[in-house]
Every structure is written in structure tokens, then in C-alpha cells.
Amino acid sequence: MKIRIANGRVIDPANQTDRIQDVYIADGKIAALGHAPDGFVDARTIDATGLVVAPGLIDLAARLREPGFEYRATLESEMDAAMAGGVTSLAIPPDTDPVLDEPGLVEMLCYRAKKLNRAHVYPVGALTLGLKGERLSEMAELVEAGCVAFSQANVPILDNTVLMRAMQYAATFDFRVWLQPIAPFLSRGGYAHDGEVATRLGLPGIPVAAETVALFTYLQLAKITGARLHITRLSSADGLRLIEQARAEGMDVTCDVSINHLHLSDMDIGYFNANCHLVPPLRSQRDREALCRGLAEGRINALCSDHTPVDDDGKLTPFSESEPGATGLELLLPLTLKWAAASGLSLLDGLARVTSDAARIVGITKAGHLSVGARADVCIFDPAAQVRISRDTLRSQGKNTAFLGLELPGQVRYTLVEGQLMFAIDHA
Amino acid sequence: MRNPQLNKNGELQHLLTLDGLPRDVLNAILDNATPFTEVAEREVKKLPILRGKSIFNLFFENSTRTRTTFEIAAKRLSADVVNLNVSTSSTTKGESLLDTVDNLCAMQADMFVVRHAASGAPVLIAQHLQATGRDHIHVINAGDGRHAHPTQGLLDMYTIRHYKRDFTQLTIAIVGDVLHSRVARSQIAALTTLGVPEVRVIGPKTLLPTEIEKLGVRVFHDMSEGLRGVDVVMMLRLQNERMNGALLPTPQEFYKVWGLTAEKLALAKPDAIVMHPGPMNRGVEIESAVADGAQAVILPQVTFGIAVRMAVMSMLAGQ
Numbered sequence: 230m231k232i233r234i235a236n237g238r239v240i241d242p243a244n245q246t247d248r249i250q251d252v253y254i255a256d257g258k259i260a261a262l263g264h265a266p267d268g269f270v271d272a273r274t275i276d277a278t279g280l281v282v283a284p285g286l287i288d289l290a291a292r293l294r295e296p297g298f299e300y301r302a303t304l305e306s307e308m309d310a311a312m313a314g315g316v317t318s319l320a321i322p323p324d325t326d327p328v329l330d331e332p333g334l335v336e337m338l339c340y341r342a343k344k345l346n347r348a349h350v351y352p353v354g355a356l357t358l359g360l361k362g363e364r365l366s367e368m369a370e371l372v373e374a375g376c377v378a379f380s381q382a383n384v385p386i387l388d389n390t391v392l393m394r395a396m397q398y399a400a401t402f403d404f405r406v407w408l409q410p411i412a413p414f415l416s417r418g419g420y421a422h423d424g425e426v427a428t429r430l431g432l433p434g435i436p437v438a439a440e441t442v443a444l445f446t447y448l449q450l451a452k453i454t455g456a457r458l459h460i461t462r463l464s465s466a467d468g469l470r471l472i473e474q475a476r477a478e479g480m481d482v483t484c485d486v487s488i489n490h491l492h493l494s495d496m497d498i499g500y501f502n503a504n505c506h507l508v509p510p511l512r513s514q515r516d517r518e519a520l521c522r523g524l525a526e527g528r529i530n531a532l533c534s535d536h537t538p539v540d541d542d543g544k545l546t547p548f549s550e551s552e553p554g555a556t557g558l559e560l561l562l563p564l565t566l567k568w569a570a571a572s573g574l575s576l577l578d579g580l581a582r583v584t585s586d587a588a589r590i591v592g593i594t595k596a597g598h599l600s601v602g603a604r605a606d607v608c609i610f611d612p613a614a615q616v617r618i619s620r621d622t623l624r625s626q627g628k629n630t631a632f633l634g635l636e637l638p639g640q641v642r643y644t645l646v647e648g649q650l651m652f653a654i655d656h657a
Numbered sequence: 658m659r660n661p662q663l664n665k666n667g668e669l670q671h672l673l674t675l676d677g678l679p680r681d682v683l684n685a686i687l688d689n690a691t692p693f694t695e696v697a698e699r700e701v702k703k704l705p706i707l708r709g710k711s712i713f714n715l716f717f718e719n720s721t722r723t724r725t726t727f728e729i730a731a732k733r734l735s736a737d738v739v740n741l742n743v744s745t746s747s748t749t750k751g752e753s754l755l756d757t758v759d760n761l762c763a764m765q766a767d768m769f770v771v772r773h774a775a776s777g778a779p780v781l782i783a784q785h786l787q788a789t790g791r792d793h794i795h796v797i798n799a800g801d802g803r804h805a806h807p808t809q810g811l812l813d814m815y816t817i818r819h820y821k822r823d824f825t826q827l828t829i830a831i832v833g834d835v836l837h838s839r840v841a842r843s844q845i846a847a848l849t850t851l852g853v854p855e856v857r858v859i860g861p862k863t864l865l866p867t868e869i870e871k872l873g874v875r876v877f878h879d880m881s882e883g884l885r886g887v888d889v890v891m892m893l894r895l896q897n898e899r900m901n902g903a904l905l906p907t908p909q910e911f912y913k914v915w916g917l918t919a920e921k922l923a924l925a926k927p928d929a930i931v932m933h934p935g936p937m938n939r940g941v942e943i944e945s946a947v948a949d950g951a952q953a954v955i956l957p958q959v960t961f962g963i964a965v966r967m968a969v970m971s972m973l974a975g976q
Contacts, residue, residue, distance in 0.1 A: 428866040429676060431776040431803030431842055436867070500661050500784070501777035545755055545785070547775030549802070 285317025297326025538627020
């Protein structure tokens with residue numbers, strides 16, 4: 230179907246575009262910008278007057294909970310959430326059950342996702358079998374099955390020799406290694422940032438050293454092995470400093486942060502709000518500010534939702550017994566806008582962190598931008614709308630987020646995937 | 658974010674923690690406890706204040722002492738008391754905490770006295786009751802994880818007020834395993850709220866939580882230095898499982914450095930009192946000569962504990 234998106238403010242960070250113009254879509258691709266291609270007859274016109282037309286968002290971490298945790302969420306429910314959130318490409322962490330360590334499983338996930346025909350999925354394979362940190366996974370086969378990178382999700386490898394070998398093996402093929410900095414023993418038995426709040430509430434703490442010690446190890450091993458390292462879910466100012474030091478020494482390492490860590494601190498735990506039980510833990514206000522600045526200045530490369538739907542039963546327990554994680558797909562855009570505005574960033578620069586910059590980390594070339602010929606994954610949103618986040622408005626099966634009840638900027642009005650209109654609110 | 662233990666009018670709905678509890682509420686509880694100490698001396702130790710009320714002692718963690726004092730307090734107020742040792746029943750069958758609570762609510766509970774190994778469990782119950790519109794049911798925290806043990810904190814305040822009168826002139830030391838201690842957290846919250854100008858914590862770095870000084874205390878690692886000139890010494894219990902390992906080498910070394918001996922106590926003011934929440938480890942935290950000595954007020958603490966718990970229960974659910 231041919232679509233014309235009319236009169237929208239087209240913001241395309243990859244091409245440094247921010248201007249009002251029409252976008253023409255044909256055959257699932259961007260056919261032209263500004264002027265209609267010869268003989269273009271649109272079957273549908275989307276009136277984007279007053280709206281922003283941006284590349285569909287790319288999320289570096291979205292747990293869809295399949296296979297294994299279907300009682301928490303299903304591909305269907307979470308794909309709906311992605312569409313409602315304007316997120317058109319998702320990297321999937323391997324901590325499903327069974328974990329994504331088998332080519333067959335990855336193929337099945339890709340097949341199921343493709344059949345649903347909504348967001349594109351980019352599975353991240355398990356670095357080690359079962360995430361157990363003992364044996365390497367079949368990385369070459371997994372890449373053939375569709376994996377774009379390898380990670381341990383939130384499960385650290387105990388034996389650094391295994392970690393080094395895994396990084397070496399991945400480096401053999403120049404595969405991407407995404408690691409979350411968690412030092413296994415320093416984080417064990419902890420539930421919150423080791424600081425005043427944890428002390429006051431009597432929650433066993435996780436020191437910042439759990440992040441920095443792991444980071445130091447990862448950076449050293451990446452240096453030795455030449456692995457293409459991406460650090461996921463940074464939580465601390467000290468952690469960011471270590472990454473910058475490594476870069477100053479010439480190392481090519483990228484990193485991301487989650488929407489939660491950008492907007493919340495350990496103070497938000499309040500009276501044991503289990504929606505603030507996250508991995509890594511929410512850290513101090515000082516850390517949060519450093520992450521905001523780091524992301525604004527591009528020292529942190531991308532922002533992700535770290536979408537982790539948890540059912541109510543998993544959260545209606547004492548804090549330390551609750552399942553960590555927060556739903557996020559539908560909050561990625563609003564929280565990007567909120568952070569960009571608070572940081573004095575233009576929409577163009579703000580959106581880069583969830584489009585072009587994120588695409589680079591996953592290795593997506595045909596999306597994340599609106600160049601002619603690109604896949605027509607488009608997010609059209611009303612930047613002026615304020616939307617109150619509530620259990621009823623969230624399409625994700627997970628209602629677990631600390632942002633419930635808050636008004637956030639930005640409302641997605643249309644989401645297109647490969648030129649097909651997958652989500653629409655015609656009247657705001 | 659409303660303090661979950663106060664109702665819309667700022668009155669005490671539950672007793673969950675002493676952290677953030679206003680000074681006048683603390684004082685009101687202590688004032689209300691005084692007449693209840695006299696009940697114990699009567700021949701008939703019973704008042705009809707909670708007649709017809711059902712109080713469930715919901716203990717997810719073993720305790721004899723605290724549960725017994727709550728039971729005595731409730732019975733002296735004429736309440737019906739049901740003791741549930743849940744660590745050996747529902748949860749081992751896989752029932753969730755809130756399911757257990759809902760079941761007991763269906764049995765017309767008026768009050769829960771909750772002990773749980775996880776910090777915040779009684780807060781969760783209180784929030785659940787509020788979210789489901791059951792404001793007539795009250796929760797008393799009888800100790801949750803490392804978080805709070807408010808009735809212990811209150812009985813300690815009662816004891817200090819009994820012996821020392823004016824909080825605003827005191828120097829008080831809390832000694833030992835602050836890291837794992839809900840008692841210490843409740844004591845610190847109450848002492849700082851009641852205007853004690855200097856609250857000290859004394860212990861090895863492994864047993865003092867991060868940023869404890871932000872709770873308004875002065876940190877000491879040296880026992881002699883920390884005890885010098887204090888009016889009150891509050892000892893903490895050292896759990897057996899913390900004694901040998903990565904937190905402390907041995908109980909012997911702990912006793913040598915931080916155990917309260919008569920010799921060290923001599924550094925405190927001559928009229929200093931010695932407190933302990935019990936059960937004591939003699940020869941680990943405290944020397945027997947001190948525990949049984951003239952300055953110890955450890956047994957009066959227990960007696961006052963019943964009066965304080967009666968005061969709390971009657972304030973929450975009394976007619």
C-alpha cells in the first residue's frame with residue numbers, strides 16, 4: 230500500500246533532518262521525501278499536521294517473556310505494547326526459559342515474531358550454554374539463526390577464564406558481546422543501592438563496586454581479546470567514568486542506560502515500592518544526574534526500555550522477594566522526550582539515542598533512519614500531548630512501573646512497520 | 658507518597674516503623690503506656706479496652722519472647738489472641754503473604770501483629786489493606802528483616818525516659834551489629850526524633866551499614882572512645898550466624914574489642930544505664946557482671962515492653 234504522511238515535522242537524526250515535509254511510502258520502503266515520486270498515487274494519506282514523524286524506535290532490551298514466562302506476557306501482548314509505544318525494532322535478551330542458546334529456539338522466536346508481523350525482533354544469543362558461564366554457545370550457528378549479539382543478560386559469569394574464552398571466541402567472528410556489569414559475589418544477596426535509603430529501609434545493599442569491579446574486568450578482557458564490547462544498563466557515575474577512561478586509552482566501547490535509571494533514583498523506592506526493584510539497582514541522585522548528562526553528551530550511546538513485564542503476583546510481595554524489572558516499551562518515547570527536554574536537548578538529538586545511535590549498536594542499517602530506500606518503520610507522535618500512565622492505558626501485560634499515575638509528554642499516534650499501519654489513534 | 662502508617666488525619670493507623678513518626682505521636686504512645694505499667698501490679702491484670710477484638714499474631718519468623726509479650730499485652734486488654742506460626746504452615750504450602758492475610762481477614766481479624774524475615778513485609782500488608790478498603794484492620798510490625806522493630810524501639814524510649822527523664826540532655830551509644838539490626842534502626846529513628854543531641858553507633862566497619870551517619874548518628878569504631886561520657890549504653894544482639902565468617906573472625910575477638918565489660922562501662926557516666934533487647938549472648942556482647950549489675954535495666958525493659966505494647970494496641974484499636 231502506498232501511503233503519504235502529510236505535513237508532519239520529519240525528524241531524522243541519522244540524516245540530521247528536522248523540517249516539515251511529506252513522506253512517501255511504497256513497497257514497505259521510504260519512497261521519497263518532500264516531493265512525490267513520479268506517478269505516486271497514495272492509497273492512504275496520514276495527516277501529520279502538528280505531529281512529529283520519526284524513525285520507529287529501536288529498543289536495545291525488551292523481554293517479551295516467550296518462551297517460558299507466558300503467564301507474565303506473551304509475544305502478542307508485548308508486540309501490541311511495542312506498536313503502541315512506536316517501537317519497531319526490538320533486541321531480545323536471552324534470559325527466556327529455555328534460554329536463547331539454541332539455534333532452533335532462536336529460529337522459532339524469529340518465526341513467531343515474523344508471523345505476528347509487528348515489530349522486528351533481533352535476538353541476542355546466550356554467550357554461554359544456559360547462561361551458566363561454563364560452556365560456550367554455538368555462536369556461529371546462532372548468528373545464522375538470527376542472533377545479532379551475545380550476552381549473559383543479568384547472569385554474571387563466575388569464572389573469568391570462561392568469560393575471556395567466550396570473548397575470544399566471539400572476537401574470532403567479530404561478533405558483538407553485550408555485557409551487563411554485575412560482579413557476581415558483590416551483588417549477591419543485595420536488593421537496592423548500598424546507600425542511605427537501603428540503610429534506612431534495612432534492605433541488603435549492592436555497592437557501586439559490583440558495577441565497577443565487573444566493568445574493570447570486562448574492559449581488561451576486551452582489551453586482551455579484541456572483543457566488540459557493548460556495556461548494557463549502566464547505573465553509576467563511577468561506571469561511566471571507567472568506560473570513558475577506557476575510551477581515552479583508545480578502546481572502542483559503547484554503552485546504554487535504561488529509562489528507569491535515567492529518571493529514578495533509590496529515593497523513589499519510598500515505602501518499599503517493588504516497581505523500583507530493578508537490576509541493576511536504582512542508584513543515588515548523583516549517579517542519576519551523571520547518567521543524564523552522559524547520555525545528553527553522547528558518552529552514553531543509547532537509551533533503552535529494559536522492558537521486563539512482571540505479573541502482579543511477582544510484585545505484591547515484600548521488596549526483597551519481588552521479581553525485579555519494570556515494563557517499559559510504552560514509556561520509552563515519553564521518557565526520552567522528558568529527559569531530552571530536561572537536558573535542554575533538541576528533539577533531533579534526543580531521538581538519536583533511541584533511533585540511529587541504537588541502530589548502530591545492534592548493527593541495523595536499513596532502519597533507524599528515514600532515508601529514501603530505508604525500511605518504512607515510522608513513529609508518528611504528538612510531542613505536545615501529556616498522557617497519564619495508568620494500568621488501563623498500558624497494553625503490555627506487565628503493569629509494573631514506577632511511572633504509574635504520572636503524566637508524561639508525547640503520545641504515539643501512528644506506528645508503521647515496513648510501510649504497514651500497525652497502530653493508530655485517529656483522534657487524540 | 659503518604660506515610661502508610663498514618664491515616665488521612667495524621668493519626669496512627671498502623672505501627673510499622675518509628676522512622677518518620679512525628680515526635681508528638683511518639684510522646685503520646687509513651688504517655689499512654691504509663692498507666693498500663695500499673696495494671697501489671699494489680700491483682701486483676703485486665704482491662705476491657707479490646708474486648709471482642711481478634712488479634713492475630715502472624716509470625717513468619719520464629720520468636721518466643723516478642724510473641725509472648727504481644728500475647729500478654731493483648732490479653733490484658735481483653736482481646737482474643739490467635740497465634741499463627743506461619744513459618745511452619747501456609748507459606749511452606751506455597752501460599753503468598755497477602756493470600757494468608759486475606760484469609761485471616763475473612764476470619765474477622767481486627768489486628769495483625771506481624772513478624773517477617775523480609776524488610777517491608779508489614780508495610781506491604783498495610784498497603785494491601787488500604788488498597789482494598791479495609792481501614793478498620795490494623796497492623797503492628799513486630800520486626801521485619803533489618804528494617805524496623807518499632808515496639809522494641811518504643812519500649813527502649815520508655816525505659817530511657819523512666820530513668821533519665823529528659824532526652825535533650827543525653828549522649829547515647831548503640832553498640833554492635835547495627836547492619837543487621839532492626840532494633841538499632843528503630844532506636845536511632847526514635848532517639849533522633851525525640852531530640853537526643855548525640856547518638857553514637859560503635860562497631861566494626863563490617864557491622865555498620867553504609868551511610869549510617871546520614872541517619873543522624875556519630876560513628877565510632879573504638880569502644881573506649883565511643884563509650885566515654887555516655888548516659889545510656891544500648892547493646893545489640895549478635896546473631897550466631899554472623900560470628901564466624903567474612904563479617905567477624907570469631908566471637909572471642911568481638912568480645913575482646915566490642916564486648917561490654919565492667920572495665921569499659923567505667924568510661925561511661927557513673928550513672929549510665931545498660932540496655933539490651935535480648936536474648937543476650939553473655940561473653941559475646943556483654944559480660945555477666947554487667948548484665949546482672951546495678952546499672953543494667955534489661956529486665957525492666959521487658960516489663961515496660963508489655964505496657965508499651967498495650968498502649969500501642971489500645972491507641973490503634975481501642976474503643
